[in-house]
Every structure is written in structure tokens, then in C-alpha cells.
Amino acid sequence: MRQPGRSRRAILEAGFWEIYRQGFRAARVEAILSGTGLTKGALYHHFPTKTALGSAVVDDVIRPRVRDWWLEPLASAPDPIDGLLRVVRGLERDDAPEMLVGGCPVFNLLQELAGVDEPFRRNLVAVLDEWRDAIAAALARGQAAGTVRADLHPDVTAAFLISTYHGLAGTAKAHRSPTVARRLLRSFVRLIETLRAGASPGAAV
Amino acid sequence: MRQPGRSRRAILEAGFWEIYRQGFRAARVEAILSGTGLTKGALYHHFPTKTALGSAVVDDVIRPRVRDWWLEPLASAPDPIDGLLRVVRGLERDDAPEMLVGGCPVFNLLQELAGVDEPFRRNLVAVLDEWRDAIAAALARGQAAGTVRADLHPDVTAAFLISTYHGLAGTAKAHRSPTVARRLLRSFVRLIETLRAGASPGAAV
Amino acid sequence: MRQPGRSRRAILEAGFWEIYRQGFRAARVEAILSGTGLTKGALYHHFPTKTALGSAVVDDVIRPRVRDWWLEPLASAPDPIDGLLRVVRGLERDDAPEMLVGGCPVFNLLQELAGVDEPFRRNLVAVLDEWRDAIAAALARGQAAGTVRADLHPDVTAAFLISTYHGLAGTAKAHRSPTVARRLLRSFVRLIETLRAGASPGAAV
Amino acid sequence: MRQPGRSRRAILEAGFWEIYRQGFRAARVEAILSGTGLTKGALYHHFPTKTALGSAVVDDVIRPRVRDWWLEPLASAPDPIDGLLRVVRGLERDDAPEMLVGGCPVFNLLQELAGVDEPFRRNLVAVLDEWRDAIAAALARGQAAGTVRADLHPDVTAAFLISTYHGLAGTAKAHRSPTVARRLLRSFVRLIETLRAGASPGAAV
DNA sequence: ACACTCGGGACCTCCCGTTGTT
DNA sequence: AACAACGGGAGGTCCCGAGTGT
Secondary structure, three states: OOOOOHHHHHHHHHHHHHHHHHOOOOOOHHHHHHOOOOOHHHHHHHOOOHHHHHHHHHHHHHHHHHHHHHHHHHHHOOOHHHHHHHHHHHHHOOOOHHHHHHOOHHHHHHHHHOOOOHHHHHHHHHHHHHHHHHHHHHHHHHHHHOOEOOOOOHHHHHHHHHHHHHHHHHHHHHHOOHHHHHHHHHHHHHHHHOOEOOOOHHHOO | OOOOOHHHHHHHHHHHHHHHHHOOOOOOHHHHHHOOOOOHHHHHHHOOOHHHHHHHHHHHHHHHHHHHHHHHHHHHOOOHHHHHHHHHHHOOOOOOHHHHHHOOHHHHHHHHHOOOOHHHHHHHHHHHHHHHHHHHHHHHHHHHHOOEOOOOOHHHHHHHHHHHHHHHHHHHHHHOOHHHHHHHHHHHHHHHHOOEOOOOHHHOO | OOOOOHHHHHHHHHHHHHHHHHOOOOOOHHHHHHOOOOOHHHHHHHOOOHHHHHHHHHHHHHHHHHHHHHHHHHHHOOOHHHHHHHHHHHOOOOOOHHHHHHOOHHHHHHHHHOOOOHHHHHHHHHHHHHHHHHHHHHHHHHHHHOOEOOOOOHHHHHHHHHHHHHHHHHHHHHHOOHHHHHHHHHHHHHHHHOOEOOOOHHHOO | OOOOOHHHHHHHHHHHHHHHHHOOOOOOHHHHHHOOOOOHHHHHHHOOOHHHHHHHHHHHHHHHHHHHHHHHHHHHOOOHHHHHHHHHHHHOOOOOHHHHHHOOHHHHHHHHHOOOOHHHHHHHHHHHHHHHHHHHHHHHHHHHHOOEOOOOOHHHHHHHHHHHHHHHHHHHHHHOOHHHHHHHHHHHHHHHHOOEOOOOHHHOO
16 A cells, blocks of 8 residues: 555645645644645655645645746747747636636745745745746747847846736735636736737737 | 823734734734733733734724825825826835835735635725725826826726736745845836826837 | 742642653653643743743752752751761651652752753752852861861862762662662761761771 | 674664663664664564663663673672772773763663663663672672771672762763763772771771 | 733644555 | 654644733
């Protein structure tokens, strides 16, 4: 019955959801385990402490998610703007209904721990940086190809886009409303459209 | 020397800062009191429970702050765009250095409690609504006066602006960096400029 | 029903016995409280931590005991040798049957914590020093009065006497036998007698 | 490369040191193993329980040590007093610097467990008895040879000597000071000298 | 109006020993 | 013979809130 490595994965997955829903500090170890059928002995074997579990969740669950949802699609898209739009529209799909009103995992943790846990914060900011770099690189490629406005700074714009995205994800979470989420996403789409070479200002907001 | 209501006020003020820094759930009652020189007897005389204190902090500290910082200046500004810009630039001043990297109190609480405490959430969303209505009203006034683009929906735009503002406030908090905050605010300013009647697209991001 | 200060005293007293019987680290907080009728809230109110309780037990229970049992009688005795003998013989009385086979509280704690908890050790060694100084002072007085051998160093002798006493207390504890205790005490008495001015060697052991 | 019994020996040795430093109850099984490169599977293959390991440490490590340090030298010494003095002086050598301020292993365990674990206590007291018998036998031999005072009871004296030795070992441990240890050992040496036939009282302490 | 005292529950951590496996 | 994984329970800490008294 022993599945080496499988238990660790189960704890990580359950830990992700408990932390996502309750926040890291309010996440209870017992609650994480209750869904897995494992006990504290198992958890303590794989992770020395709750904080270590939290870090592992960031590294082994959240970061891959960001890569799959944002970085990969962007890297493989011929045009960055189209790539961004496809990613953003993917968020509205029913695949992740909880995510639509639960906020972005990275941002949630950052908001909770930025002022309280420095190592945790650094780890999460590293995710943010990787994210921004990927978007900036895509924008630069678009500029080279002539599909993205030449007057904008790729990394400044990338940072602002992520910031804006987190703002609307957080606002949708605040309202707990998919409708609000979709409305804000539409504004976000219009903002992205203004990045296209030769865009007209009227579409901005 | 007993000043009726003075202790209540002191607790509210100290409670605000403790909650602002630690989050509501991590805020410890004893920590709130330690700065005031009072004890739990005093606190539980004025507030039946910690949650009640939290609500009072929202109503009596946070809401007035939002009014003073955003609503009043906007209401008294001749032009809404200029009014917004003045408010946004005011955020960079040294008056509130901690606020610049600590995030927006309303948004912080919302992120922490949206999924966990429904009454609290409603109370905070009410602040958000008041906020959005004030900006929407200002934009409408601007449209009537011809200084704001006529093609945008005042309330949709207002909601998006607030959302974007919270995104950048949260991002600045994540980085704990005034520099990042100011850079994002500059992008935000450019976004606001695109709302002006006859704005050019190049300034967008 | 609230007896301010009384609860603290009760916890100290119960804490002393639990620590005396189990050792400090094996002493369970619950066990300490079970005898007092109080709960953890009370303990945590009076002492911030188990270690703090331990220190308080040393300062407020053990140290006074040493003073009452050894220092006061010695200080008020006309002749130091007689004083020592009276104290030692007092140990055999039935007043403290548990003490006879449970070892000396100071020494027990010292043996447990000397290599593990430096602050604790220092605190206990301070008791030891006070103890030695009192005996040394008494011996010096005896030398001045001509009742104690002049060729011995008061503090070296005092230290050796305490050390020897702890050895026999520990040995009696090891055997859990009052008989062994009394037999060793008799040898100890003979050793003390050799300190008298003009003692004969035959009485030594 | 598997050496049968080699792992068992390594665990015993590591167990001895961990128990010596931390005490039996505070000794952690994992800590014992960490130095050996083995895991719990190995330990619980050789010993059914931690307590069994403790007993084995007493029987296979501590008891042989006592024999090597005390019993053998005494048995082979022509004169018991000289034999004792040679053993005692050997303690000051740099061979066992940790032992000088760490206390006697037998006595340490006895102090910790006398009141809590009866089988363990019996096992250790047996070591004490063997120890005392060896010294008593040596003293009796000395009396027969006329080098030891005839008026003392060999076993009472032997018991008192061991008790005194443990007292000073414990006191040195309490002070964690080799200096204190040596000073007390000097007093101990003088005490032993008084056992010689025709000794003068002045050397007593 | 406020201070001191105390109740009680929840959480993380820790650690011994067992089981399946190689 | 030994390892990795896991079970399970207990202990200290922490903290909200409820008493009582002034």
C-alpha cells in the first residue's frame, strides 16, 4: 500500500488548496491531511515544518501552474498580444470556476505574507519576476516583429499588466462574483489591445 | 482625567494599525492594547468581540480615511481627471511612507477575509461601492462638461480604475519598495490621462 | 472565589513537587495544574513559559527552603560544628521522608540541566554559592572562636562539605532507602567532627 | 562489507554519548542514529525498544568502563590506598576532559531515573554494588596487610567514598569547571589519605 | 470605565515505534 | 540487515473571551 512519493504529492496538492482557501497562517495542518487520508507522521516525514510545506507548495505547485497558464502559452504564441488575449480569455472558462472568484494564488499569498514573512515573500516575488520577464520578452519579440507599439518599455509594461491583472483578480475575489470578474477582464482586454502597433486610444478602458 | 470615548478612540486607532500590519486574524488583542496602556477589560467594555472591533475599525477609521483621501478631493475638484491625478500624486508624498508599501487597508482586509467572513466582506464591499460611485459621478460630470471621453461608461471605468489601483498597491506591497510603487503609479497616471477627451493612444501604458 | 496571588503560590508549590519528582523536562504542565484545580490560562497568566515557571520555583520555593534549612540555623548557631550537626540530624527526622530518598532539589535540577540549560544552571549555581558562603562564614567564625581547626580553608572546606552532602543525598536517592541515607549521614557526621579543633583522626570515616 | 555486530556496537557507542549528554529521556533516537549513518530500522532490529537500548548501554558500555577505570586498577594494586589515589589522579588527565565536567555516567543516569524507572534503577544500583564491593575488598586486603586503618568498616567506608566521589563529580558538573573539579579532587585525596594506618587528622579536609 | 484573573480550546511540533520493502 | 514511509498521541504555547472586583 506504500506509494513512495505519492503521499508527498498528495500533501502538496491538498496543502495548496487549503492554503489557497484559508491563507497560509489560517491553514490547519489537520485540514490538509484530512483529505489525503494521511496523518501528521507522514507530513512531518516529508516536510520538517508547516513553513517548509508552504515553500514546497510555492515551488512545486504554484510555480508550475504559473508556467503552464502564462509562460508556456506566451512563449509558443506567434504574436504576444494574441497570446496574452488567449491566456486572459482562458481564465473565463469554466475549468477553474473557483479560481475566478478566489483570486490568484501567488497574489493571495503575497498579500498575506509580504509584511510578515520575508523568506516567503522573496520566494513569491521570484515567481512574479519570472512572470514579468516572460511577458516582457514576448512584448520585445512583438516589437521586433512590428506587431507591438514601439514606444513602450517591455518590462515596465509587463509589470503594469501583471499588477493590473492582480488588481482585477483581487477585486473579483472581493465581490465573489464571476460577473464582476468577466466585466473587469473585458476592460483588461481593451487595455491589452492598446498595446498593438497602431492602436486607437478610444479602446483603452 | 477620564475622557469618555477617548479610550474607545485609542483602541480603534491602535486596532487599525495592528490589523493593517498583521491582518485581522493574526492581529492579537493584547498587541492592540499594549500601545494604549489599557487592558482587555477596557476593550471588551467598548466592543463585545474582536470581530466587532474589526467592524468598528472599518466604519470609524478606514471608511473616513477613504472619504478624506479620495471622495472629498474628487467631489471638490473642478475637473475629475485633474482631481484623480492630484489624489494619485498625493500618494507618493512622504506623509504615508508605510502606506506606500503596506497596501491599501480596504484591499488588504478584503483579500484576507473575502472567502472566510461574509459579513465583514459585505461591509468592506460597501466601502468599495461608495468609492466607485464617487469616481463614476465625477467622470459623468466630466463628460457633461466635455473634459472626459464620452465613449466610456463611468461606472465600468471607475471600477476598473479602482481595481487597477489596488493591483498596483498590492504589487508595491509585494515588493516592499517605494520605487516600484512610484513606477507603477506613473503607468497609472498615463492610464488616467487616456480618459481625457481627445487623448492620444501613445500615452496609454 | 478569586484569590489574587494565591493561585500563583499554588502553582509554584505544585510545580516544585512535580519538578522535584519528575525532573524539569519531564514535568508536565497539566500534571502541575491538576493538583491545583487551575487551568493553563491561569498558569500562562502568571508565567509566560514553563521555563519561567521553573526559574520562579528556584527563586521562590527552593532558595527559601535552603535558607530555612541551612542558612538560618547556621547563622544563629553559637558554634558552627554544632550548627552543622543539628542541621544534618534534622534531615533524618520524619518531617521530610520523601526528601530523604528523593535527593536535594537543588542538586537534582543541577544534575539534570547543567549541560543543557545555561541560564537555569547559573541560577542554581548562585544558590550553591550562597550556601557555600554561609557555611564558610560560619567556619571562619568558629576558627576565630577557637572551636574549629585553624589549618583548613573555610571556603574550600565548605565547598567540599556541600559536595559530599550532595553525594550522599544522591546515593540515598539512588538506593531509595532511608537506611542507606542514615548510614551515609552517620559517616558525614563523623567527617564533620574532624573539623573540630583538636579532633582525632580515628573518627574520620 | 557487512560486519555482523558492527552496527550494534556503533549504536551502543553513539547511544552512550547521547544519553550521557542529554539524559536518557531527553536522548532522541534520531540523534543517536544521526552520527552512525544508520536509520531506525537498524536500531529497532537490534533493540526492541529505547529502554532496551538504554539497558544495553549500561551493561555493555558503562559497566565495562567502570571495570576498566576503577575495578581492574584496584584489584591489581599492591596497596589499596595507593591504588585509589592512582585512579583518582587519573581522572584529572586530559584523556577524558568531557567526563571531568559532565559527571559520572552511572550517577547521572541514577539521578535521572531513580524515582521513575525501577528496573533501570536496579540495573544501575547493581553497578554501584559491584563498585563498592571491589573497593571494600581492597580495603580489607589493606587492613590485613596493615596499611589501612583497622578501625573502619570496609564496606561502609567504600560506600561513603563512592558517595563522596559522586558528590564531587556532580558538583564539578554543576559548575562546568575543571578547576572546581580539581580542587574538590584534592580534598578527596586528603580524605583518602586519612584512611591510611597511622594517619593524622590534620590532613582530613 | 477599567484592571486583574482565569477558563478552555486549538494548533504546531515532536518523537517513539511499526510496517512494507529491498 | 537495514531503509524509507508512516501512525498516532502527547506536550507547550497561544490567545479570545468571561468572570470578579474596584
